[in-house]
Amino acid sequence: MDEIDDKKKIRISRADILLAVVLGVFALGLFVVQRIGSQEGESLVISWEGAEVERLSLEDGYKGRTNDGVGTDRTRYCQMLYSEGGIFFRWYEEGEEAPKIPEGISYNTLKLSESGVSMEAADCPDQICVHHISITSGGESIICLPHRLVVEIQGEMEEDGLDGMVQ
Numbered sequence: 779m780d781e782i783d784d785k786k787k788i789r790i791s792r793a794d795i796l797l798a799v800v801l802g803v804f805a806l807g808l809f810v811v812q813r814i815g816s817q818e819g820e821s822l823v824i825s826w827e828g829a830e831v832e833r834l835s836l837e838d839g840y841k842g843r844t845n846d847g848v849g850t851d852r853t854r855y856c857q858m859l860y861s862e863g864g865i866f867f868r869w870y871e872e873g874e875e876a877p878k879i880p881e882g883i884s885y886n887t888l889k890l891s892e893s894g895v896s897m898e899a900a901d902c903p904d905q906i907c908v909h910h911i912s913i914t915s916g917g918e919s920i921i922c923l924p925h926r927l928v929v930e931i932q933g934e935m936e937e938d939g940l941d942g943m944v945q
Contacts, residue, residue: 819916819931822895824858824888826865827926836890836931853891855898860884860925886922888929895929897922 824832853872858865861883868877879885886907887899894912902924910920916933 819914819918819933821932822890823928823930823932825928825930826858826860831865832867836895853889856888856890858886858888858925858927884925886925886927895920895931897929900925 819836822832822834822836823830855870855872855876857868857870857877857879859868859879870876876887884901885899886897886902889896889898894914896912897907897910897920900908900922902922904924907920907922907927913920913929913931916931919928919930921928
C-alpha cells in the first residue's frame with residue numbers, strides 16, 4: 779500500500795523548474811518583440827473578395843470635428859450589405875437609428891470607436907468575426923470568411939523599408 783502512495787506523490791525536479799523558467803522567458807520575449815514591432819494604425823482598409831473597396835483615415839473614422847477644430851470622440855457604424863451587384867456601405871453614428879437591412883441580404887456591421895474597430899454584427903453562420911476582439915494597431919485584422927471580407931488597420935508605410943524577405 780505504501781508503494782502505491784509513493785507513486786501518487788508529485789515531485790518537482792530541477793529540470794521542471796528550469797523548463798518553467800525557460801518557457802516564461804520565451805513568452806516574455808515574444809511579448810516584448812510584439813509590442814516593439816507594433817505600429818500605430820493610420821488607416822482602416824476594407825477588402826472584399828480580395829480587392830480593396832474602402833479606405834479611410836482612422837482619425838476621420840471616429841474623431842468628429844467641431845466648429846473650433848477640436849476633435850470630439852464619437853462612435854460610427856458601417857453596414858456592409860452584399861448583393862449580386864457587389865458590396866454597399868451605409869454609415870451612421872451612435873445615437874442614430876440603424877438603417878433596416880432588407881430581407882435576404884447578407885450583412886456585416888462594423889463599429890469604429892476610440893477603443894478600436896470591431897465587428898458589431900453579422901449574419902454569417904459561424905460568428906467568428908463578431909466574437910473577435912477590437913483591433914487597434916497596424917497589422918491587425920478581422921476576417922469574415924463566409925462573406926470574404928477583411929477589415930485591416932494599416933500603419934504608415936516607410937518608403938525605404940522592405941516589403942518582405944525571401945531566403
